[in-house]
Amino acid sequence: MTEQALCNAMRLHGGAVYRLALCRTQNAADAEDVYQDVFLRLFQQDAADWDGERTRAWLLRTAVNRCADIHRFRLRRPVLALEDIPELARPVDEVAAELWDAVARLPEKLRTAVHLYYAEGYATEEIAALLGVPPATVRTRLRRARLKLKDLLGGNEDE
Structure with missing residues (x-):
C-alpha cells in the first residue's frame, strides 16, 4: 500500500478504528496501540485495489482481533490504567x-x-x-x- 493510500485510510477510517478500540479496551493508551498496529498492518497489505467499504471492514475486523489479543495479554499480566487514577480523569x-x-x-x-x-x-x-x-x-x-x-x-x- 502506498503512503498516500494509508494517509487517506487513516483520515477516512481512523476515527472509527480508534473509537472501536477504545470501546473494547476501555483504555486510551491501549486504543492508541491498537490504532497504530491496525494501520501498520494495513500498510503491509497489498490493498491498492480495495474499495472504501472493504478497507473499513478490514480495519474494524483487524481492530477487533487486536483488541482480543490485548485482552488475552491483560488476563495474564494485569496493569493499572491511568484512567483509573481519578485526578487524571478529564x-x-x-x-x-x-x-x-x-x-x-x-x-x-x-x-x-x-x-x-x-x-x-x-x-x-x-x-x-x-x-x-x-x-x-x-x-x-x-x-x-x-x-x-x-x-x-x-x-x-x-x-
Missing part, C-alpha cells in the same frame, strides 16, 4: 458520561455491538459480518444491552 458532558459509563460496564460482546450500532452507525447485518456471528445474534446482543442499560440507568418500563 471532565466530560455529564449526561453522555453517565450513559457511556453504563455502556462501559456492559459485557464486552454487548458493548461492542452497542458501539458499532450506535456510535459507528452499522446495520445489524454489517456488524454480524464484522464479528463473524449471525445477524440474529447481533440483534439479541443489542436487545440485551438495552435492557441492561435500562437497569443500570434506572429507566422506566415505557422508556
Whole structure:
C-alpha cells in the first residue's frame, strides 16, 4: 500500500478504528496501540485495489482481533490504567458520561455491538459480518444491552 493510500485510510477510517478500540479496551493508551498496529498492518497489505467499504471492514475486523489479543495479554499480566487514577480523569458532558459509563460496564460482546450500532452507525447485518456471528445474534446482543442499560440507568418500563 502506498503512503498516500494509508494517509487517506487513516483520515477516512481512523476515527472509527480508534473509537472501536477504545470501546473494547476501555483504555486510551491501549486504543492508541491498537490504532497504530491496525494501520501498520494495513500498510503491509497489498490493498491498492480495495474499495472504501472493504478497507473499513478490514480495519474494524483487524481492530477487533487486536483488541482480543490485548485482552488475552491483560488476563495474564494485569496493569493499572491511568484512567483509573481519578485526578487524571478529564471532565466530560455529564449526561453522555453517565450513559457511556453504563455502556462501559456492559459485557464486552454487548458493548461492542452497542458501539458499532450506535456510535459507528452499522446495520445489524454489517456488524454480524464484522464479528463473524449471525445477524440474529447481533440483534439479541443489542436487545440485551438495552435492557441492561435500562437497569443500570434506572429507566422506566415505557422508556
